[in-house]
Amino acid sequence: MPEHHPPSPEIPEGFVALLKVEGGEADHHEIRAECLVAVLSGLQRLAYLLAMSESRQELGERLKPSRAMRQQYALRCGIPGPGSYALPLDVGSPDLISGGRDSLDRIQDIWTALSGHDSDALNRLLPPALMQRALREIQKFLPKDPEGLRFSLSTRSSPEPAVLTWRVSRFISERLAPTLSEDTIMTVTGELLRIDFAARQVAILYPPTRREIVCTYLPEIEDSIIESRKEPIQVTGRFVLDDEGSPSKLMDVSRIEPVDFSPMVVTELEALPVRMKTPLELVPVLDEESQQYLCVADADLGLDAFALTRDHLFDEVQEQLCMLWREYALASDEELDDAARLLKARLHTRMEESRAEA
Incomplete structure (x- = not known):
């Protein structure tokens, strides 16, 4: 039997959660399309990851939910309402509504742990195989510096909203950092030359030396490589120096992303x-x-x-x-x-x- 919760004055009838974007331009009840697409896409992919983990499906390097899973855990968005930019959410078809509520509640629990920088709670909520994938999906839509924006998620079962701000991105970066000594980690900027998915390598042109650097990346960041086919890009990993002290090779690359030139x-x-x-x-x-x-x-x-x-x-x-x-x-x-x-x-x-x- 689906669990019934008392009505929430903010969540419209027929929906189980409310996503809010507040601060900055959102206080005028508007939001940039790219920002809205990013946060909704992140929520959708997180719901799929949780569902795949719950059903003990193998998490491959690429996120490939089945047709049945896409139907059951597909986000449905209602008409935005007042309160900065507020968007009601639901998941799945009506006969699968209890599973949809469970997934949104779990996402809210993860957001709550992140907002409190609570590593112990995250470890309880996310199994090791899922942790990095889930955190990377969330990091994609978070503000990287104080733009004034913040995201909150509330559900019928937990009306107290979980709020994410730009500071959570720093916390996630620390959680995702490789367990290597600080002096072995390096970030370089260059032009993406090619990608070899079979060998898990990317090659970049390093401007100071005009030489090619081969970077071997960790499998869990493959999705971000596909989304980063822009020039220039930044690559972070464990480096090997040549005789002149310049990086010649990057190993265990943990992050690849386009250089962010936004204000x-x-x-x-x-x-x-x-x-x-x-x-x-x-x-x-x-x-x-x-x-x-x-x-x-x-x-x-x-x-x-x-x-x-x-x-x-x-x-x-x-x-x-x-x-x-x-x-x-x-x-x-x-x-x-x-x-x-x-x-x-x-x-x-x-x-x-x-x-x-x-």
Whole structure:
């Protein structure tokens, strides 16, 4: 017998869950199509993975649910309603509704564990064979830095929403990182030349040396390779150096993805009670010389940051903004020369101390 739950005032009749996108542009009840497609596709693939694991089907390198499974666990979306961007969800055909509810409840449990950075709960919810595949699917649709967006999922059986923000992406990256010492891990950027699925290898052109690097990847990231046929790409793995200290080979590649050149949005400082009066948008570019470093700059604020990865670039931006605020915005005019006083004024024009709500 299907389990019956009391009606939820937010979830429309005939649906069992509610997906919400809040913050940023979603507060105006709209969302970019690519963002909506990404989160719904991620939920759908996660539902298939859970179903395959539950039925003890082998999880191959490619996700290939059967026709029956596609029918039973296919997401159905209702008409978006008010509340930022709220989308009612259901799974499966009516005669299989109990299984659909179970899968959405399990997904909500996983989201709850992720939102609390609870590794122990994740280990209880996801068997080892499923863990990496599930986390990679979720990571694909998460914001990579504070764009103001957050995703929440509530169900009839668990009305308290599980909320995912950009910080969860960092937590997942740590969980997916290979168990190798930090000094053996390297990220390189290059042009994708070819893919050999049989040998589980990709070849990239490494701009600093203009030489080809062969990268042997872990089987669980094959789906991401197919989705990353863009130039340039970033590859993270265990490296082998040549006599000149340049990478010649990458082994145990754990991540392959296109370089993300979308605007990096900063709304507040994490280490200080300071926020931007208007969100700061920084567009990353690759450095001209090596084409390995992502760079952003804002001459008005005296900001000039670079790093090998987007995550590290965001951290560098945060550190520089904190330094600028401490060294210039908080300094007395008597301590500063004319140029520094001008920078102080610009900082106060663009940033302000945030006050705790009463």
